[in-house]
Amino acid sequence: MNVKYFNSYESMSYFAASKLIRRIREIKQPVLGLATGSTPLGLYQELVSQHNKGVVSFENVITFNLDEYVGLGDSHAKSYKTYMRQHLIDKVDFNPKSFHIPNGQAIDLEKECNRYESLLLEKGPIDVQVLGLGHNGHIGFNEPGTPFKTKTHVVELDITTREANSRYFSSVSEVPKRSITMGIKSILRSDEILLLVSGEGKASALDKLLSHEISKEFPASALHRHDAVTVLVDQSSL
Ligand SMILES: N[C@@H]1[C@@H](O)[C@H](O)[C@@H](COP(=O)(O)O)O[C@@H]1O
Numbered sequence: 001m002n003v004k005y006f007n008s009y010e011s012m013s014y015f016a017a018s019k020l021i022r023r024i025r026e027i028k029q030p031v032l033g034l035a036t037g038s039t040p041l042g043l044y045q046e047l048v049s050q051h052n053k054g055v056v057s058f059e060n061v062i063t064f065n066l067d068e069y070v071g072l073g074d075s076h077a078k079s080y081k082t083y084m085r086q087h088l089i090d091k092v093d094f095n096p097k098s099f100h101i102p103n104g105q106a107i108d109l110e111k112e113c114n115r116y117e118s119l120l121l122e123k124g125p126i127d128v129q130v131l132g133l134g135h136n137g138h139i140g141f142n143e144p145g146t147p148f149k150t151k152t153h154v155v156e157l158d159i160t161t162r163e164a165n166s167r168y169f170s171s172v173s174e175v176p177k178r179s180i181t182m183g184i185k186s187i188l189r190s191d192e193i194l195l196l197v198s199g200e201g202k203a204s205a206l207d208k209l210l211s212h213e214i215s216k217e218f219p220a221s222a223l224h225r226h227d228a229v230t231v232l233v234d235q236s237s238l
Contacts, residue, residue: 001223001224001229001230001231002229002230002231003210003230003231003233004230004231004232004233005233005235006232006233006234006235006236007235007236008234008236009042009198009234009236009237010042012042012196012198012232012233012234013040013041013042013043013045013046014046015232016040016043016046016130016194016196016232017043017046017047017050019128019194019230020032020043020047020128020130020194021047021050021055021056023127023128023192024056024057024058024061025056027127028060029060029061029062030060030061030062030127030128031061031062031063031064031123031124031125031126031127032061032062032063032064032126032127032128032129032130033063033064033065033066033126033128033129033130033131033182033187033190034063034064034065034066034084034088034130035065035066035130035131035132035140035196036065036066036067036080036083036084036132037132037165038132038198038199039132039133039196039197039198039199040130040132040196041087043130043196044087044088045087047088047092048087048088048091048092051091051092051093057092057093058092058093058094058095059093059094059095061094061098062098062100062123063084063089063094063098063099063100064100064101064119064120064123064124064126064182065080065081065084065099065100065101065102066131066139066140066141066181066182066187067080067102067140067141067179067180067181067182068080068081068101068102068103068104068179068180069104069175069176069178069179070104070109070154070176070177070178070179070180071104071105071176071178072104072105072176073103073104073105074105078168078169079104080101080104081101081104084099084101100116100119100123102116102152102180102181102182103180104176104179104180109154109180110154112180113151113152113153113154113180114152116152116180116182117151117152117182117183117186120152120182120186120189124189124190125189125190125191126189126190126191127190127191127192128190128191128192128193128194129187129190129192129193129194130194130196131187131193131194131195131196131220132195132196132197132198133195133196133197133202133205133206133209133220134161134164134205134220135160135164135201135202135205136158136160136161136205136218137205137208137209137217137218137219137220137221138158138161138219138220139184139187139195139219139220139222139223140181140182140183140187141155141157141161141179141180141181142155142181142183142184142187142219143155143156143157143158143161143219144158144216144217144218144219145216145217146183146184146216146219147184147216148184148185148188148216148222148225149183149184149185150183150184150185150186151182151183151185151186152180152181152182152183152186153180153181153183154178154179154180155178155179155180155181156177156178157175157176157177157178157179162175162177163175184219184222187222188222188223188225188226190226191228192228192229192230193223193226193228193229193230194229194230194232195220195223195229195230195231195232196232196234197231197232197233197234197238198233198234198237198238199234199237199238200237200238202237202238203238205220206231206233206238208220208221209221209223209231210231212224
């Protein structure tokens with residue numbers, strides 16, 4: 001695990017964007033794994049800005065998002081699908097058919113998880129997977145206790161996760177109780193992983209990760225089982 005420290009959120013985001021752009025230009029049909037939350041917003045802003053300058057095209061890029069809330073989808077302002085459209089997909093020359101995200105409104109959630117996992121296997125492996133870090137060490141929505149062998153599955157969200165994410169909703173009771181997330185196994189299949197760490201209160205999660213203790217009680221520790229992980233730390237925010 002390679003760890004890089006940055007003095008500002010902007011420099012971390014710029015570095016991450018440059019890395020993705022390099023890969024997009026190297027590979028004929030790049031497959032990116034994307035995250036939501038506050039952390040990657042600067043990265044997406046930088047990708048859009050570089051696209052507007054003509055530095056990068058997303059025409060041939062395929063993307064897979066990590067997760068989606070159960071019950072939310074196209075028409076909901078707080079769905080991760082809407083987030084991705086607002087911050088990246090609708091702002092660049094992206095082929096909408098190449099953007100994949102679990103369908104949180106599927107009637108049969110188990111079937112939806114299997115469909116998403118099969119699609120990942122068919123179109124993958126993911127060339128670069130972007131991750132954020134939850135305060136409790138979650139990656140995607142893989143909460144503490146998730147076995148490392150899990151594939152795309154339905155999760156009961158921790159109350160601490162719902163509270164942390166309630167800032168996007170009018171109250172914590174509006175935050176869905178479940179989500180669909182790529183599993184830890186699905187994430188570890190990626191060729192390369194970029195874990196972005198930014199935000200108040202993330203210092204203890206980062207310390208835990210860097211202690212190298214591997215435990216399913218701290219999902220991000222599974223990343224020690226992958227040999228191409230870079231952790232980008234925005235020191236100014238911790
Ligand atoms: N499901 C998302 C994760 O994909 C995200 O990486 C993490 C950190 O969020 P933030 O970047 O807002 O701190 O928590 C959320 O719940």
